[in-house]
Amino acid sequence: MQLHSFREITKNYKAVFFDSFGVLKNYNGIITGAQEAIIELQNKGIDYIILTNDASKSPEMLAKDYACLGFKDIPISKFVTSIMLAKSFLQSKIKKGKIAYLGTEQSAHYIKSTRREVIPVNDLNFNSDKINDVNALVLLDDEGFDWQTAINNTVNLLRMRNIPVVVANTDLIYPMNKNDIAVAIGSIADILEKITGKHFIKFGKPDIQIFNYAYEHISPKRHFKKSEILMVGDTLTTDIIGANKFGIDTALVLTGNTIPDQAEFMIKTLGITPDYICETVAG
Amino acid sequence: MQLHSFREITKNYKAVFFDSFGVLKNYNGIITGAQEAIIELQNKGIDYIILTNDASKSPEMLAKDYACLGFKDIPISKFVTSIMLAKSFLQSKIKKGKIAYLGTEQSAHYIKSTRREVIPVNDLNFNSDKINDVNALVLLDDEGFDWQTAINNTVNLLRMRNIPVVVANTDLIYPMNKNDIAVAIGSIADILEKITGKHFIKFGKPDIQIFNYAYEHISPKRHFKKSEILMVGDTLTTDIIGANKFGIDTALVLTGNTIPDQAEFMIKTLGITPDYICETVAG
Amino acid sequence: MQLHSFREITKNYKAVFFDSFGVLKNYNGIITGAQEAIIELQNKGIDYIILTNDASKSPEMLAKDYACLGFKDIPISKFVTSIMLAKSFLQSKIKKGKIAYLGTEQSAHYIKSTRREVIPVNDLNFNSDKINDVNALVLLDDEGFDWQTAINNTVNLLRMRNIPVVVANTDLIYPMNKNDIAVAIGSIADILEKITGKHFIKFGKPDIQIFNYAYEHISPKRHFKKSEILMVGDTLTTDIIGANKFGIDTALVLTGNTIPDQAEFMIKTLGITPDYICETVAG
């Protein structure tokens, strides 16, 4: 397995897309050298985007989180999250009525800016006519609701109302700390899709729509070609295969989900090959 | 679609296996005529078993439930539930240590009679050495625990301990009342299996092990042949296909999951054909 | 179920994306009125694209096919097929070596224009060192090879070479005539993915990359907004859900996969709702 220097390979690109968790930060905070790597890109005039499957946070919230961790001067415009695609879908498709949601009030705040009224699934009253005003359901966050009630309510809602269901993050789990993981909203979505038999609208890596959104964002006038962009990620089945398919080059880093000992085995087993492998973005 | 009289067809059999919900009872209580149908079988000397995917109740508890509903004189020995198979597995395979469980204390009571210590998943202490005493996990009931904590704990338990996981009911949902359904423990099992990548041990229709268990139960010395037994159920994908495969005859009743209007369409779409179709067991 | 006039609804758009089979043509030839519908769009200055999951034909071949059927003057530039995405991927990702393929020589001809050498899977010699020159595999067409040999060869190739596999059409079946259907290359892809455990790169509706490709094609300088485009299709699970997710409006026609009697039931069962339903494009 040949390792590359991140500094060396980025020389050949005009823009870099970074995954967030496992690439720039982890449960301990900033990954050593990540801040310097970004500053170096800036100094060289290489643009960048932080591209994350996060259904619970707006770019504003992410920018604050990064500032709290110690990253300096990453503007809001550098963040692209899958909730932005969910919002964009709801804005173009849901012209009236309410949007029910699973998640925290904070996560729903961002969706509220579509000017539609939002309501937690657990506050729905199934015996009222108002249930007929619910015109979409969006799955945002794994917190902020009682799961049992929410899942049961959702199943019953989808039996009464034939409405689009938007899943803003297809990840099944997320890391809590070195040893613990938690079940993410993508798992809840899978269970609901299987029970109801309905087809949900899903955003987030590896689906290419988020890569396309980021590309439109960073290069609205196509002054960058796809071949001038590098995706950097720690996960083969989301970051790397998605970016491969989208048509941009890919670098796998070994500071997150894919640990050094297993990288070669995983690449072979899954049949997903990055263009480069780097130990970390700091090197 | 040709309809048959239940009374007529049972003449040809020495034993009848009944599914419970949607066949003998529903959310309103006893299905009209079900009590009389059972009495008539008894009078004719036709044996019977009530065979149910229920991971939360022992035969004792089911017999009490049936008595409360108004069924008279159905002895405990007439009930076969999937929890009996789970218990039997645990008894033969788990020789020491504790059994963790998802479900109510009541549902775990039955498992306790294996003489193993049982402990709710949400009471596990992951920072104690005692976690190493946990030698099996059993999924019993959808109630009695906080879902979010329990699912997260279970995922983490299965990362630390390579132990068998027993699923005592593979149903995804169950009916609450005419309009509402609830998510059953089988759905939780699916999500956990997908996240962990592990293979669980699953009991309950359509798997044939529960049919075999009932057969051993009713005919330990093989005085009944399989061809002398009729399975009666309301669900094509569990009762009917499972019994077909087990090699006994099948009758679909239209008092539960398969409603009269859709029976023919469902049979055709799923490719699952019962030997008989009866409107109800009372006829 | 409210039916709309195709003529009326297209007034509100600047471009129309048509699915091909079941919308403009079927196994009998041109769908009545389809030619006139296209001419009318042209006269009104509404642009259009024919957007099809076809892994076996280049735009040139499709234009010829349409001309043979009797459609007049549909230029090559109006066709977007999923093989164009496969080719584009191979051009950007496979810099050297050979590309193995499943399909007819004719279908491979188009891929050859990537300037890579192409070779049928059934001509591979597994005992020669030349197997190491194979740097990609592309699944094009269900014809042109002996299935048993080809599937076995492919499985063995993917055990020896860790290379990207491109699936240029994810459809499972396609219609042959009123009564018969045939198994499409998408089914072969599924079986191969399951056996090998590898993740393939898949193009074609409902994945949004083909919609995006068509959008770039018709509106390279973004002079059309997404809200000014209408997708017309006969299949809910490909044409309609894909275009919904991509963010353009959708019209279901009832001249193909979704027959009038079942349209309402299918929409409800699948939870996929078009913006409009039209009997046909001719009306």
Next chain:
Amino acid sequence: MQLHSFREITKNYKAVFFDSFGVLKNYNGIITGAQEAIIELQNKGIDYIILTNDASKSPEMLAKDYACLGFKDIPISKFVTSIMLAKSFLQSKIKKGKIAYLGTEQSAHYIKSTRREVIPVNDLNFNSDKINDVNALVLLDDEGFDWQTAINNTVNLLRMRNIPVVVANTDLIYPMNKNDIAVAIGSIADILEKITGKHFIKFGKPDIQIFNYAYEHISPKRHFKKSEILMVGDTLTTDIIGANKFGIDTALVLTGNTIPDQAEFMIKTLGITPDYICETVAG
């Protein structure tokens, strides 16, 4: 990983179930010491069964194959194959008409003894009324037919006739020699089930029905308890998990699918734990 001596552990059992390929034989012939292991069991009065997912061969044919390899004196009665379950199902469920099949004439010969007429799928005439005589379809063998025609014919048959489909082997692949594998009939079954949406009747490990069949076979009067039987296999996901669930003890051997280097990793990844691990049956 603790290794056990096969000779030592079998002392505690009254009967042993052997998987065939990878346990007693492989593509080179008899696995070293396998013949002696069986003779030793016989001398000690321990009964045995050879239990294999083989949809193409009757016990008679298997006994001949074993004799050709050099195994001496293994009577026909010692073989249990999944085709026996398929035959048993067809005998009890299909009272008249024809049985269509995929596979060689040789494999169909065994099914013929049900006294039903059998016909290869590729010989069906869809334009004749005789198609209505076809009352079951059985998938036997991956050879003996042109795949493309057969799969297309099967899909069309299942659209015309709502009949049970029996799959006599759920394995996806089988080994050809040290480096090559071939696609098994189980893979064809999966593709057909997905395309048609129908539920097939499937026999073969890990499903417990074949274990139960072997148990009835070896212990018709229950003179052996389940706890007195040991299953020996080389595959965790079929032999071991199936026998675990059936309630008998299990020994994994490392002469087939599970190679010594990966055994511990596979056990952990899949969450399937054998009671014993032996390098080989000869030790």
